[in-house]
Amino acid sequence: MKLPTVAPETMLPKGVKDFLPAKAAKIEFLTQTLKDVFARWGFRPVITPSLEFLSVLEKALGADLREKTFRFEDRQGDQMLAIPPDMTPQVARIVATRMREMPLPLRLSYSGRVLRHAEQQAGKDREILQAGVELVGLDSPEADAEMIAMAVEGLQAVGAKEFTVDIGQVEFFRGVMDNLALEGPLSREVATAIAHKDNSGLRALLFDADISDAAREEVLALPRLFGGRDVLEKAASVVRNERSRRALDNLSRVLDFLDVYGVQDHVTLDLGEIRGHEYHTGITFQGFLPGLGRAVCNGGRYDNLTAHYGYPAPATGFSFNLLNLLFALDGTLAPRSAGAIDVLIVQSGADKMVAQRLARALRQAGFAAARDMYPRNLEESLQYAGKMNYRYVMTLGPAGEGVTVIGVTDGTTRKVGLDALLAGDFSSLTA
Template sequence: MPSATPEAMLPRGVKDFLPIKAAKIEYLKHGLLDVFAQWGFRPVLPPSLEYFHVLEKGLGAGLRERTFRFDDRQGGQLVAIPPDITPQVARIVATRMREFPLPLRLCYAGRVLRHAEQQTGKDREILQAGVELIGLESPEADAEMIAMAVEGLKAVGASEFTVDIGQVEFFRGVMNGLSLPGELAREVETAIGHKDNSGLRALLAEAPISDQAREEISALPRLFGGREVLDRASAAVRNDRSRRALDNLARVLDILAVYGVEAHITLDLGEIRGLDYHTGLIFQGFLPGLGRAVCSGGRYDGLTARYGFPAPATGFAFNVLNLLFALDAELEERTRRSTDVLIFQSGADKALAQRLARLLRAAGFSAARDIYPRGLEDTLEYARKMGFRYVMTLGREDEGVRIIRVADGVGLQASVQDILAGDFAFLTD
């Protein structure tokens, strides 16, 4: 009977990440966290397990259904693995930080777990790196999130990308007051989300709504593009709620122009994802060749209130694994890291090799001992495969040191005394 493949030994939707991929993930995560820190955000570290009845207060229906939950044998209560970090931060702010002065600028990086349909092949484990800005209700706060997302994408090596901005209040203003039956309302939302103009027209043809309302809804899938979309939207809608949303977007775009990021911005007023969660401006970041967002976020003014602390809030998170998929090739050079020295010493006494390894590390170099019993040729082959720059071979202390550059096999001789004295000039090329 054939043995199981490595992938078959894991549940669907989760992965192992070997050193090369893991190095890229760490690069992405730390690059994003560095950007967050530059903008004044401080880290929080939520737990990987929560009481479900507490966590679900901050979850919309979609995330609630995708939450892993199980009985806790120790406490007898239902616990859950969070499917998103933002509700956890909302709980922390409302219950642990309510006496802190506002605004709060908080950031994080961590893993979440979500149920996914088996046939989709989607990841169930998601690595998020994001920020939450609590206590500010202003276009400048919304613009800050988008500008940070652009800066984060640039920091990790993305050059071509777009950030699509929507406004759920604009959509709600259009839909507000319409007496559409529940199923028809859901079908209309789906058609708008898929930019299905013909399907939307067919749905609205017999709907019990005014011609003006029909005209406003029909315009939504076409309201996509640059700043000129605001003028088209203003001409298409007449309700006050949608007009206030357009005013908010105009002010955000003015601030983004000051940040110099408007070249990456598109408007999509037919974007309605996040209706369970968000209360105003929403956005998603996309890279060429990847059909799913690498980051998403927006305003969610009602979330902390669910935990007893009303406060305006906005934020966003990167999906680090989507970033990895999109930037895999570009990250190759940025994350390639060699270990400086592999130290080989024959004979039973390895004290000299151990002393030199300690000195190299103290000087800021990376050094490993080739403890595995093998000859020099096998050690050189191992060093080539594992990314070492040099192999340092030692005999007795009076025999000197031979240093072999792994890339081309060129060797040079040095005295043990010079190296013990800290002469590591051979490592600076």
Template sequence: MTVDNPSLEAILPKGVKDFLPIKAAKIEFLQNTLLAVFSRWGFRPIVPPSLEYLEVLERGLGTGLRDKTFRFDDRQSGKLVAFTPDITPQVARIVATRMKDVPLPLRLCYTGRVLRHTEQQVGKDREIFQAGVEMIGLDSPEADAEMIAMAVECLQALGAKEFTIDVGQVEFFRGVMADQRLPDSLAAELRGAIARKDSSSLKALLETAPLDDRAREEILALPRLFGGREVLEKASHVVTNDRSRRALDNLATVLDILTVYGVEDHVTFDLGELRGLDYHTGLTFQGFLTGIGRAVCLGGRYDNLTARYGYPAPATGFAFNLLNLLFALDRELDAVAAHQTDVLIFQSGSNKECAQQIARALRAKGYSAARDIIARGLEESINYAQKMNFRFILCAGENREELELINLADQSRRKLAYQEILAEDFAL
């Protein structure tokens, strides 16, 4: 059926995409590579559902994600259901309700799609491809370091050349602000200025804030506390409260472990990073590829999440945004997207039994083989095979003995006997 309506070129809602074979092959490579790394670190796959009851899902969502959740009435139950905007709360629910008798720690991994409402802007994805891990039951710097080291290994396995893992610690900020009795509106403005690294706005806000000089000095230093190992030493001279100092001790221990793993050169610190302040309970991190402003992975410690489902347990984890990875590594992934099918089998005449048997024999040997079922000449089939990235075309006549294998890379040809293909040592 031919569709003449040009408006059907834009039949998808904003924020979702079709992925044709080349892009789809790249996404599949990203998923498979990440899952292979997760498996090497001892993580086992889990598959949450696409739909959840809203009242259950919302227990594990922060305010930001609640506002981005797609929800609708379920005709069967009469309740509100939702497409999850993030997989981590689903894993927390599963652990708390289905796996609470399983010995800790739990190492779980997943891939999947989530949906989120977004602002109506060009380029904003509403459908997000995630691949991530959750470690439940360990409250230790080593567990935090393991997350970062694994994220580094993932990026290396994907072929990323230049990247950094920016590490923060929300307890450092909480320690600085804990004893300051500020109006909520002013506190929000201060957090915004710190997050933007806007030192001039921060200084202006602090001039009229009801704070002593020491507190002003600590808060004003936050946007400047980013860089390498030296940031931890610098921060130790800025803060005096025990809570912030414990956060620094945590980061120092994590860095020592990352040095053992040999990945410390990829790590930077940002003690003014406030992402996930209402969700995370300790170390946080983001992965960035050089020249790309969007984070390709987000992670950190979230010790209070499973407790919302009745099962208190410390937890840490991270997730890759596969579409951000695809954007960042698109050219580097061209080689993996150039999927080749081994053999296109062409047979003239009306009796196709020989070609069908050859296809079956090749597949049994582990080769990919497709029949050129359309009635056309050999040159047309060769042209098709080249465009569709086949390695070889195998020409069969109605006589079983008349076989010719054409290498499409160099156009070389060799004669084959039918029995050769059936032999155990046959190779293309």
């Protein structure tokens, strides 16, 4: 009886995916490449748990992340558990409770999965693959600039050619909003209009608001404060509140350091940018690639998180969204992440011991090698090797005689001696 066909996507909850070898190899490439960048900047890895006590995790989550947290009862205890929606609060807990005796600054890196409740709409991921860093113990523009420069280097390392890193300053935005002194619902509507660069909607919201002309001028300028370094001068000519002015000074100093790093061509300023998490306290930034409306990396300063666990320390950091990176770079990653297996060994006859000895010698020499144990002829083995991304097929006679190396992509063949191969001479595979 023929079994009914089931669409693969109907066998998984919405917002999560399977990754078959080709995609998985690309994700592995992205992850390892970024981890190599982090290591070059002196960051050391930590591994966070996939479960936390909800009461502990929530100490460092703003309302935005609390709403997205998966939670459930623990059958082995009476406390609620949570699947972390973000790794930064976890690192903040680790620093405050496990590393507080270590000298500052701490340079920590991580990679892994988080889960977030998401709106049920097409293409919205609930499972997020992250790779990122946290720099704890430094409250300086140089530290903020280091995060942005690392993000640029990471994007270059994974092969991104054209990209921008949009930099904001939440203290600038909060200074403007504090000066408005709007009621809760109207304040949220104004913030939404600013985030969407909706100038006409923003003007309509403020038309009857009981605010000064100076405060109205400040907030109406926000959606237009986007571009190069000249944005700082435009902002300085508009804002009057001290909180925003201090933020502009901080941003100017960060840009000075970025000039030294030589990444200014990739940087834009957006003082009306309010995306991010509630825990951010200063510089924020997001990386964007052409054709993708979602950020591939997010970061910024968060000086209050570790204090929730009794250990106040300034901090900044960022993380890459690996699935967004994969989506944006998918077509360019194949040559660099193909993960070709070097050799498929085919031996005729009943005794396969020579083939196994040869496979062992290849692996000891650093090659990836597998014995074709499936019963099929040579043509079928070659077809299999092509589909499974092998570089070579190596054929042996029943006693190991007549060794031939066949290039899978170009069909070239060369005869080699078995004794030379077992002695470690693999020049036929590297020529």
